[in-house]
Amino acid sequence: MNRLFPPYEYIHILYCRHIKLTRIFNVKTGFLDNFYLVDYNNIMPFKEKYKHIAADLENRVKSARFRNYLPSQPELMKYYNSAKRTISRAVAVLKNKNLIIHEKGLGNRILKKNENPGKHPPVTIALFIALDFDCPFMYFFSFEYIRGLTRYCTRNNIAIEIYDIAKADLLEIVMRNFKNRRTGAVVYVPYVYNFNRSFIKKIKKMKLPLITIVDLPARYRQLISTVDYSNREIMYALSKKINHRFRTYLLTLPVQKYVWQRERIKFFKKFFPAGKIINNLNTAELTGTNFEIRYGYDLIKTNLEKISFPANIIGINTAIAFGAMNFLKKKKIPIPGQVQIFGIGNSDRLQQDLLSAMEMPGYKLGHHTAKIINENLADLKNGKIFHIRLHSRFNKGLSSE
Structure with missing residues (x-):
């Protein structure tokens, strides 16, 4: 006292x-x-005082007393009962030792053990993403992805430029920026997995690191880095959530055009060897969430006689599972008493606490994409390819026990 x-x-x-x-x-x-x-x-004399404060802060940083950032300057002034000049000098000591880095608008971030703020110059990420479309789910996903990407970039002093993928002239802008040494990496999020081969070819010719968020055909895997969720882990996790006394069915799309569809079917067969696959091959290819909800509704309606209740029903994506659940509710089949229903993919817009699903948050994908670029930029520029698989999470609704 x-x-x-x-x-x-x-x-x-x-x-x-x-x-x-x-x-x-x-x-x-x-x-x-x-x-x-x-x-x-x-x-205490000024020099002794700021050195004492710096030593105390260094000890607290190394012992993980602070979480991610140092307390604000006013908080430190109050805690150490010192002037602004004294605190500034003490914080500068920590900066010189590469213990912290100042992030504009956020404060002094504590650096990780192997993190070196001077290992590469500031980078600009060019994000090409679909923004003009009628699919509500993709619209929501895109903005969640952008939110995660920009949040990480803001915290780590990374500039970001966002381009609507539908604008054909944008590639010329990127090429011009690259000549000015502005663009350091390109993130490519195509609309409904429709890859623009010409775009990819030009970016690779410019020797820019290119990252996407979807499973790629084998011919692209050696050219493009990916950050995505593991379909193997998703099916394995679902195999632990189902009621094993029930027979299990997978509702699939009419055409298995994309890698993620084929992978989910492959791992369904692996982890559910006695399971059955249901689809309607006579249906035209679907686009958009609302069409897929209707397809799930009609698919379960058409094949109701083939399903042996009680049953586990897994939709290859959340929209199909949601459509199937709507039909079963209409038929007044007890959920989850006689049937448990599971989706795969983000269900925030659809779920309303009803549908259980393996969630694949767009925010997390965006955050980790920027993180991979920031921490591995030198390797990416030297041509190294990364394939990162993130962990999904199970979001329990009323459709499962």
């Missing part, structure tokens, strides 16, 4: 640097008065 100094005649201060006890010399009486507890920082 701090106490005020005695009256003005107590002018000579003796202090010990290792204990916060001070004797006050009384010039009138010539005697040392009793010990007083005083503010250690108020009697």
Whole structure:
């Protein structure tokens, strides 16, 4: 506890640097008065004070007393009872030791052990993503993806440029920026997996690191890095969530055009060897969430006689599972008593706490895409290819026990 100094005649201060006890010399009486507890920082010279604060902050950083950022400057001034200049000098010591880095608008971020803020110059990420379409699910996903990407970039001083993939002239802008050394990497999020081969070819010719978020055919896997969710892990996780006393069915799309569809079917067969696959090959290829919901509704309606209840029903994506659930609710088949239903993919817009699903958040994908670029830029520029698989999460709804 701090106490005020005695009256003005107590002018000579003796202090010990290792204990916060001070004797006050009384010039009138010539005697040392009793010990007083005083503010250690108020009697310490400036150089000693900021070094002491810097050492204390360094110890707290190394012992993980702070989470991601140092406390704000006003908080540090209050805690150490010191002036702004003193705190600034102490924080500068930590910056010089590469323990922290200042991020504009966010504060002083604590660097990880192997993180070196000077390992590469600031980079600009060019994001090509579909923004003009009628599919509500893709619209929601795109903005969640952008939110995750920009959040990471903001925290790590990375510039980002966002381009609508539908604009044909945008590639010329990227090429012009590349000549000016502005663009460091390209992130490509095609609409419904429709890859523009010409776009990919030109980007690779420019020797720009290129990353996408979808499973690729074998011919592209050696050319493009990917960040995506593991279909193997998704099916394995579902195999642990189902009721094993029930027979299991997988509702699939009419055409298995994309890699993710074929992979989910492959791993369904692996983890559900007694399971059955249901689809309608006579249906034309579907586009858009609402069409897929209707397809799931009609698919379960057409094949109801082939399903042996009680049953587990897995939709190859969340929209199909949601459509199937709507039909079963209409038929008043008890859920989850007689049938448990599971989707795969983001269900925030559809779920309403009803449908259980393996979630694949767009925010997480965007965040990790930017992180891969930031932490591996040198390797990416040298041609190294990364294939990162993220962990999905199970979101339990009322459609499963």
